[in-house]
Each structure stands twice: as C-alpha cells, then as structure tokens.
Amino acid sequence: MKLPTPDWITLPAGQALLAALDAAAGATRLVGGAVRDGLLGLAGADIDLATRLAPPEVMRRLAEAGLKAVPTGLAHGTVTAVGEGIVAEVTTLRRDVQSFGRHAQVAFTDDWQEDAARRDFTINALYAELPGGQVHDFWGGLDDLAARRVRFIGDPLQRIAEDHLRILRFFRFSARFAAQVDGDGLAACTARANDLMALSRERIALELRLLLGLPDPAAIVALMLERGIFRPVLPELAAVRLPVLARTIAAEAEAGLAPAWERRLASLLPANIRVAADIGARLKLSNPQRNRLVAAVQPAGANSHSGPPWDAAYRDGAQAVIDRLLIAGEAAAARPLIGWQRPKLPASGKDIIAR
Structure with missing residues (x-):
C-alpha cells in the first residue's frame, strides 16, 4: 500500500527537509498520525518523521539546509525542524530501556521494528517512505485501520x-x-x-x-x-447527565456551531458553579476556560421567554447564554445570538464633558 503524496512535500522547505535527512535513501520515514490519517484521506495531522540519523547529525544537516533546528527533546532524540510553511518533529529511532509511567529511558537504534514496538497502537505504528509513499507495517496496523479497530501493540x-x-x-x-x-x-x-x-x-x-x-x-x-x-x-462526571451531553451535541449541530469542549464538559456536570470552579482549578484550565465552564453550568434563565434572551446576553455575554441554551437543547433560541456583540453606548463621558 502507498500513502498519497502529502501537500507539504511539494514545498521548497519540504524538499529541503527530505533531502537533508536522506529520505530518498531510506534514512528517514514519515510515521504515526500523518500516515494513518493520510491513508484515511484525512488532513491536518502533525508531521512526524522517524530517522536513523542521530540527533546531533539531524541538527547539523537541518542547519546546513537552511532550516531552523530546535532541540525540543534531544535526550529522547527529538528535534523540531522549521521552514517556510512547515514544522516537523524529527525523532531518532528508539527502543525503551526502562519506563516510569509517563517517562522512559531510551536507547537509540537503527531498527525500524524496534521503534515501532514502543508505540501505543498498531494504527499509529505505520511508516511511509518519502517521497514514494510505500507503507511499512510491522504490527498489523493496516488491517486494523481497514477494520476500524484501535488495538494496543x-x-x-x-x-x-x-x-x-x-x-x-x-x-x-x-x-x-x-x-x-x-x-x-x-x-x-x-x-x-x-x-x-x-x-x-x-x-x-x-x-x-x-x-x-x-x-x-x-x-x-x-x-x-x-x-x-x-x-x-x-x-463529578455523572452517567445521569449523558442524555444532556447527547442533547447538547444535537443542539450544536442544529445551530450550525462547531463542538465546544467546555460546553460539553459543562453538560456532564451538575448545575453547580462551585463544582465547575473546582474542576476548572483541578484541571488547571486557563482563566477564560474556567470562566466559560462556570458560566455554562448556570441555568439558561430566559429559556421560557419568547424571543432571544438579550438581557442575559447583555449581562453575561452571548457565549455564556449560547452555551446554556444549547445545553438545554434550545438551538432555535441560541441561533440569533451567534455573532452578537454587546452594544456600546455611543456617547462617552468625554462627550458629555465636551457638551
């Protein structure tokens, strides 16, 4: 099986990257999500390259090719290559010596199958030659991909x-x-x-x-x-709230809005701002994310009134009210608020002083 040619390969920076890392000679291959998603016809996966070249050699070659080399994880063999229109992670083939739950002591290798053996799922352990696209599969990932099966290695x-x-x-x-x-x-x-x-x-x-x-x-x-x-x-995530999550997902689609993970998380929580605030703090969310989560769990308030709830939107912001309405399954009431901005009084204190 062959991988369709990724668009980035046609860029000058992509050509320079492959030449610098001897991809045509087999020293470097595309790996992971970019191969998996490319075979499924999906776009947008990060560019991950696996190489037999040692990290210092990768750094040297990238610099000579005019590409920026960022030593993002040299101890684990990873260098980030940056060029015009392209960002790629280049990692030397590895095998685990010892693991510690989230961290591993690794040794570099030149064996593709050893590198594949340390990856999580078979569909993430597919390697593609570049620029030809020939796919190498050591653990049955192609069969699992065809069967839409996620299986541990x-x-x-x-x-x-x-x-x-x-x-x-x-x-x-x-x-x-x-x-x-x-x-x-x-x-x-x-x-x-x-x-x-x-x-x-x-x-x-x-x-x-x-x-x-x-x-x-x-x-x-x-x-x-x-x-x-x-x-x-x-x-705090409760199975009793699963119908609310399903209702929220359906309302998002009806309103023509993209998924919002904070809104969906709020749909799984009780209508309790203290619980939402505690979870936001526990997960170390950013302030905007915490505020959105807390605002979303509050009752929609104006749901029962005819017409859009402008008062609530003016007070709390359109996003908060949209979230509450979608969680309540009221897509029709939320739709007029999409893109709405709180109006500003056209006259300011300076205007009054000037008069």
Whole structure:
C-alpha cells in the first residue's frame, strides 16, 4: 500500500527537509498520525518523521539546509525542524530501556521494528517512505485501520503500565476511528483506571479537550463512565447527565456551531458553579476556560421567554447564554445570538464633558 503524496512535500522547505535527512535513501520515514490519517484521506495531522540519523547529525544537516533546528527533546532524540510553511518533529529511532509511567529511558537504534514496538497502537505504528509513499507495517496496523479497530501493540496492561496516558488515548482514538471498541484494550484500561491519578492534571485536561472536541464522542464517554474510567480523577462526571451531553451535541449541530469542549464538559456536570470552579482549578484550565465552564453550568434563565434572551446576553455575554441554551437543547433560541456583540453606548463621558 502507498500513502498519497502529502501537500507539504511539494514545498521548497519540504524538499529541503527530505533531502537533508536522506529520505530518498531510506534514512528517514514519515510515521504515526500523518500516515494513518493520510491513508484515511484525512488532513491536518502533525508531521512526524522517524530517522536513523542521530540527533546531533539531524541538527547539523537541518542547519546546513537552511532550516531552523530546535532541540525540543534531544535526550529522547527529538528535534523540531522549521521552514517556510512547515514544522516537523524529527525523532531518532528508539527502543525503551526502562519506563516510569509517563517517562522512559531510551536507547537509540537503527531498527525500524524496534521503534515501532514502543508505540501505543498498531494504527499509529505505520511508516511511509518519502517521497514514494510505500507503507511499512510491522504490527498489523493496516488491517486494523481497514477494520476500524484501535488495538494496543503487545500486552495492553504492560503498555499502560509504561505510559498511563494511553488509557485516555485508547478511548479518544476509539471515539475517532473505531467501529467497535477492542475488548482486550477495554479490559486493560478498566483494570488500570486508577493509574490516571499519577498523570498531571494538564495532560488529563488536554485529552479531555481532544475527546470532547470530536464530532460525537457520546457513546465513548458513556462507556468510560460505565467502566469507571473517570472516577479516580473526575468523579463529578455523572452517567445521569449523558442524555444532556447527547442533547447538547444535537443542539450544536442544529445551530450550525462547531463542538465546544467546555460546553460539553459543562453538560456532564451538575448545575453547580462551585463544582465547575473546582474542576476548572483541578484541571488547571486557563482563566477564560474556567470562566466559560462556570458560566455554562448556570441555568439558561430566559429559556421560557419568547424571543432571544438579550438581557442575559447583555449581562453575561452571548457565549455564556449560547452555551446554556444549547445545553438545554434550545438551538432555535441560541441561533440569533451567534455573532452578537454587546452594544456600546455611543456617547462617552468625554462627550458629555465636551457638551
């Protein structure tokens, strides 16, 4: 199987990058999400390159090619290459020597299969030659991709012990790609759910944002709640609120609005601003994200009135009222507020003084 030619390869910076890293000679390949999504006809995945070249050699070659080389993770073999219209992460082939939950001691290698063995899921361990596009598959990722199956490489329990974040990634990728959730992976994630307590809350927040930002994650969120996945870190998320999440997703679509993960998170919480504020603090959300979450859990207030709730929008801002109305399933009432800005009094104090 061959990967369709990515657009970035045609850019001068892309050509320079591939030439610098001897891609045509087989020293460097595209890997991970860019291969997976490219085979599915999806766009937008980050550019990740795996190379047999050592990190200092990568740095030297990029500089000689006129590309910026940023040593973003030299200890783990990663250099970020920056050129006009292109940003790519270049990582030397690795094998794990020892893992510590989220961090691993690695050794560099020139064996593609060793590098593939340390990755999480089979569909993320596909490598493509550039510029030809020939795909190399060491763990059955192509078959899993065709079957829309998200499957751990090796023993799921062991892979989760190596990196606890893989629990949340398993569900996120299943929500995005899977036709049916893999039973072995689900059992392992359920058994090791308490491992999530060892993760930083920022990482949990990022995975939650990516999951809830998918077109329709309701079925996977329901499965996670059923299996107690959130219980160790977000016990406030309640299965009783799942119909509200489904209603919110439907209302977003009816109103023609893109998914908003803060709004969807609010739909899973009780209508309690203290709970929302506590979760915002626990997940270390930014101030705008915390404020939006707290505002969204409050009752819509003006839902029962005829016409758009302009008073509430003027007082609390259009976004807050739109969130509340969509959570209440009232897309029609929310639609007139989309793009609405609070009007400003055309006369100021300076005008009055001048008169």
